[in-house]
Amino acid sequence: MKKKPQFLIAAPSSGSGKTTITQGILRYLKNKGLQVQPFKCGPDYLDTKHHSWAAGNVSINLDTFMSSKSHVKNIYGKYSIQADVSVVEGVMGLFDGAKKMEGSSAQIAELLDIPIILVVNAKATAYSVAPLLFGFKNFYPGVKIAGVIFNFVSSESHYQFLKDACEDVGVTPLGYVPKNEKLHLPSRYLGLQITDSSQYNSTIEEIAIHISKTVDIEKLLELTKIPFQEPEVDETIERGNxxxxxxxxxxxxxxxxxxxxxxxxxxxxxxxxxxxxxxxxxxxxxxxxxxxxxxxxxxxxxxxxxxxxxxxxxxxxxxxxxxxxxxxxxxxxxxxxxxxxxxxxxxxxxxxxxxxxxxxxxxxxxxxxxxxxxxxxxxxxxxxxxxxxxxxxxxxxxxxxxxxxxxxxxxxxxxxxxxxxxxxxxxxxxxx
Structure with a gap:
């Protein structure tokens, strides 16, 4: 069975910066000449548009509330089959669903059997992330935390405290993203992002460069290289008139x-x-x-x-x-x-x-x-x-x-x- 990198980018809560980091990683992989297939957990129709601009490939919603689990598995396989890398962006906090875990990022990661890259906002914490990481690693055995990226880190010395926490918990640190006020996605209107691709393009290029300096994306790809289950494809398509x-x-x-x-x-x-x-x-x-x-x-x-x-x-x-x-x-x-x-x-x-x-x-x-x-x-x-x-x-x-x-x-x-x-x-x- 063919192996390739597949992972879901999640966070303990909204506001951790997973959307910015996801789109920076998508653009970095695209710039390396890889065929990247993006996905979005949940019903958001704006993030998928921006994924498509970042990755150069249409992004697909994966939603286990609005559709069946078999449908989610089928479309994930259908769109991933030609890709070198599949990247799923989570929604809200990792375990936040419509009802408990129903429809959550964790449920989708378990359903697809793909590892999770956790994005943690470390702006006001250091070694105290250890119990947080321990909780997310051990709370639910159906998901696997493959590694963690720390966001809003003030310095290399700050990151050392965070790495110590990872070592004691047994979670792989993949690097950090320094705070940079100049690098942010365009503003949102009524909670929804609006911009055109030309305005967006230069910003996402800068984000990709910024992230790649301190995040080990190559290690991330190696950690998340897992067997890909090809979907059963029905070739018979009857088109109406x-x-x-x-x-x-x-x-x-x-x-x-x-x-x-x-x-x-x-x-x-x-x-x-x-x-x-x-x-x-x-x-x-x-x-x-x-x-x-x-x-x-x-x-x-x-x-x-x-x-x-x-x-x-x-x-x-x-x-x-x-x-x-x-x-x-x-x-x-x-x-x-x-x-x-x-x-x-x-x-x-x-x-x-x-x-x-x-x-x-x-x-x-x-x-x-x-x-x-x-x-x-x-x-x-x-x-x-x-x-x-x-x-x-x-x-x-x-x-x-x-x-x-x-x-x-x-x-x-x-x-x-x-x-x-x-x-x-x-x-x-x-x-x-």
């Missing part, structure tokens, strides 16, 4: 790669821009993913011909799925944080507002049409006077608490704040 139009521009771009792969099995995908295009492509199914419509309200509102085309398609019974920002776009208007109102498509008789913003997020279970779908909710806006007569289904949290999140169906239009994951389901079961 639907014409599918997917909104994709600066305002609408929160998509899961496997969702698009599943849509490709139903037919031919055409991408279009509600910001710039004047007309819809010829289509049987229209998909508006979430995004940042609130940052482009004037442009979206001013594109009258596109708004008219979308509304006519909805009124004629065209099949539409609108998630989060897509749902906001289909409403009467969007009100910005300064109380300015911008008319939108006007198909859903409701408004959304960015006033008095409050975060609502979490995994969701959606019971509709006798099926259970899974997804994720993340938004700061709220609906004004929701169209209650069009409500369908029931929405539950990861802990099975019934929620007041809405799922609307008007004719053949499905709209909600939820970002659905249907990588292993047929989205047509939701629409019909």
């Amino acid at each position: 639907l014409k599918i139009s997917v909104a994709k521009d600066e305002a609408f771009n929160f998509t899961y790669h496997e969702n698009l792969a599943a849509l490709e099995k139903l037919g031919e995908i055409t991408f279009f821009s509600p910001l710039r295009d004047q007309h819809l492509p010829a289509t049987d199914l229209l998909y508006f993913a979430g995004g940042y419509p609130e940052l482009y309200l004037d442009e979206l509102s001013s594109n009258e011909s596109m708004k008219k085309a979308v509304k006519e398609f909805c009124l004629k019974g065209g099949r539409v799925l609108a998630e989060c920002g897509g749902m906001m776009y289909l409403g009467d208007s969007i009100i910005d944080s300064d109380s300015n109102k911008f008319p939108m498509v006007g198909y859903l008789d409701q408004k959304t507002s960015m006033e008095n913003m409050k975060l609502k997020l979490g995994y969701r279970k959606i019971h509709v049409n006798g099926n259970i779908f899974f997804g994720h909710e993340f938004h700061y806006s709220h609906i004004i006077n929701p169209s209650m007569k069009f409500l369908v289904g029931e929405i539950y949290s990861a802990r099975d608490q019934k929620l007041d999140t809405f799922l609307f169906r008007k004719n053949n239009t499905i709209a909600s704040y939820i970002h659905f994951y249907w990588g292993e389901k047929n989205i047509m079961d939701l629409l019909f």
Whole structure:
């Protein structure tokens, strides 16, 4: 069985710097001429985009809450098979899941049987990391800590205390990352990162150089070289004949790669821009993913011909799925944080507002049409006077608490704040 480096980068908690270190390592490996396959634990659709820029290869979500364990194993194998190195970035703290360890980075590492590289924030500690490392090493025998990288280290002498802790615990130290205020990923908007690849590229190059000076990445690769289990590949792909139009521009771009792969099995995908295009492509199914419509309200509102085309398609019974920002776009208007109102498509008789913003997020279970779908909710806006007569289904949290999140169906239009994951389901079961 072929061996190659495979590992999951995790941390004791959020804020440890694992995202910065992950992307620096991805770029370092890419610069060495290696074929790198990045993955992201959990539902984050922004980190995958930045992984792709850092590694030069599409990044894939691995989520054991929104999809089955067999699906996670299958897509990990499918995308890793051609890679020299597979790098998985964890989510939150190593053992943090939707319910205890369910959906956590630790669960995914155990499922894939890959070792963990722990990133520890050592800014205000020294030898006291020993009990922390001991706990993470021994708490759950189903995972293996292959090594540790210390972040925000002040000096080489500081690192010596940390190495002493590693030696006494029996964990391999792989180096440290000195604090550098000039090297940080671009700022985040409402908790989500936004930037283009050109702005991002120079920063990630500097991060890769900075990390490689004091982290032994070659040793990391050697420690994590393990047998790779090739997946069973089904070569028979039956493609449907639907014409599918997917909104994709600066305002609408929160998509899961496997969702698009599943849509490709139903037919031919055409991408279009509600910001710039004047007309819809010829289509049987229209998909508006979430995004940042609130940052482009004037442009979206001013594109009258596109708004008219979308509304006519909805009124004629065209099949539409609108998630989060897509749902906001289909409403009467969007009100910005300064109380300015911008008319939108006007198909859903409701408004959304960015006033008095409050975060609502979490995994969701959606019971509709006798099926259970899974997804994720993340938004700061709220609906004004929701169209209650069009409500369908029931929405539950990861802990099975019934929620007041809405799922609307008007004719053949499905709209909600939820970002659905249907990588292993047929989205047509939701629409019909």
